[in-house]
Amino acid sequence: MSSLFDVTIIGAGPVGLYTAFYSGLRALKTKVIDAEPDVGGKIRYFYPDKKIHDVGGIAETTGYELVQNFKQQAETFEPEFVLGKRVTSLTKQPDETFLLQTEDGEYHYSKTVIIACGSGTYEVNPLVAKNADLHHAKTHYHLRDLEQFRNKKVVISGGGDAAIDAAFTLQPIAKSVDLIYRGENFKGYEKRATDLLASNIQVHLQHEITSLNEGNELETVTICAKPSGKEEKLSCEALFISHGVEVDFSFTKNWGLQTADWGIQVNPFMQTNIPGVYACGDAASYSRKIRIISAGLHEGAIAVNSAKQYLDPDAANEAMVSTHHEHFTS
Ligand SMILES: Cc1cc2nc3c(=O)[nH]c(=O)nc-3n(C[C@H](O)[C@H](O)[C@H](O)COP(=O)(O)OP(=O)(O)OC[C@H]3O[C@@H](n4cnc5c(N)ncnc54)[C@H](O)[C@@H]3O)c2cc1C
Incomplete structure (x- = not known):
């Protein structure tokens, strides 16, 4: 005992x-x-x-x-x-x-x-997308080690404060940052939304990630526009998911x-x-x-x-x- x-x-x-x-x-x-x-x-x-x-x-x-x-x-x-x-x-x-x-x-x-x-x-809400299970190692839910994102093409999914924070934090160290958010706008974050649009961060409103590429290496994510359903592929070497907890x-x-x-x-x-x-x-x-x-x-x-x-x-x-x-x- x-x-x-x-x-x-x-x-x-x-x-x-x-x-x-x-x-x-x-x-x-x-x-x-x-x-x-x-x-x-x-x-x-x-x-x-x-x-x-x-x-x-x-x-x-x-x-x-x-x-x-x-x-x-x-x-x-x-x-x-x-x-x-x-x-x-x-x-x-x-x-x-x-x-x-x-x-x-x-x-x-x-x-x-x-x-x-x-x-x-x-408990974090996980990314739900085709092939998400193939790329756990490159899918991050916390910004605990920024070096994992250095010089990488980063895609962020989420529209809350934490997702926007992550976009601004990663932008100076990543090769590129794409921010995907299914909402129409960043409600309640007017000033930050203006700053986002003025930055090098590529913002994709009314989109969501539907699939990741097959194979061991993460190379692309497919995002889908709402409501049109039009799909687009983005280069991606590291994913940051901020879908709440x-x-x-x-x-x-x-x-x-x-x-x-x-x-x-x-x-x-x-x-x-x-x-x-x-x-x-x-x-x-x-x-x-x-x-x-x-x-x-x-x-x-x-x-x-x-x-x-x-x-x-x-x-x-x-x-x-x-x-x-x-x-x-x-
Ligand atoms: C995004 C964000 C930004 C913030 N910014 C600030 C700021 O700038 N300044 C400020 O003063 N405050 C800030 N806060 C608030 C601040 O973080 C909290 O007031 C503070 O963390 C509270 O400390 P705590 O130790 O009471 O609880 P927590 O920090 O929540 O820690 C609780 C711990 O208990 C553990 N736990 C829970 N249940 C169990 C269980 N059943 N068994 C075992 N372990 C358990 C958890 O794992 C956790 O580690 C912020 C909060 C958030 C979310």
Whole structure:
């Protein structure tokens, strides 16, 4: 049987990572579990290359740099990380401890649980087109390694913010960029649509990709105009698909948690309706909730302080600030 932890944090996004650090400040034996193979949550998943300007005290950073800093800080007190494992069940045992199960059937034991699971787990909507299965290696759903697109003829499919972002990001490094979108226009993105049309990016509105070439090497995609049905072949060496993601947050209800407004309902102590279970970050819901990174960090600290006092009612309300904390002063 794996050992019993004081705190298990579900989610290694920015808030889960900071919460793990703060949990270490409070000398709690901490485990962090995430469904994704690496830490960083939405930042890693959706916008590692985006510039971020609204995290307190950091005028400008990229998603990637910010995640590296969160990770380094989270490792300060050496919590145990369990990555690539989605938590599928959470139950309170007769002895008041919690049993968590991951989808591979592994069990994890904890005295308290902090849910920092953001909006839940994500699954990208795949490209549905003839021969799509032949070219997985050249079909990308995330912009995690820009070098894969360098000097390539890139075709992007999608019309949302992420697709437009990708077109602007790839345009300076790719040989060419074609953006295929089935809609009539980029609704709500007027300024960016004007910029797109003024750029070297070839925009194909009211088109969709219907097939990729046969054979091992990706060379062309066929796009089809709507409603005429007229087909056209485009040279293509790398594909970027941005057809949105399916988000699954339903598991929180199965765990008996009260939910409200896209999140788990918490009180000012970040406590859920289950004693010993707390929520913070995008996963938590309360009046005037703001879903940004900075806001979630404070909630993580409150959740840890609540867990600490649940385990030890005589414990102080909060951790020492780092300048007074023995870990940093000795
Ligand atoms: C495109 C975009 C741009 C943004 N830009 C900014 C910005 O510029 N500034 C800003 O402050 N905020 C921005 N945000 C919001 C910001 O990303 C979120 O507020 C922040 O990521 C919340 O952090 P979190 O740790 O609470 O959740 P998340 O980052 O969502 O992380 C949650 C983690 O929990 C894991 N998880 C979920 N369910 C389970 C499960 N059952 N088992 C195991 N693991 C699970 C997920 O895999 C994920 O890694 C942006 C969001 C998006 C989508």
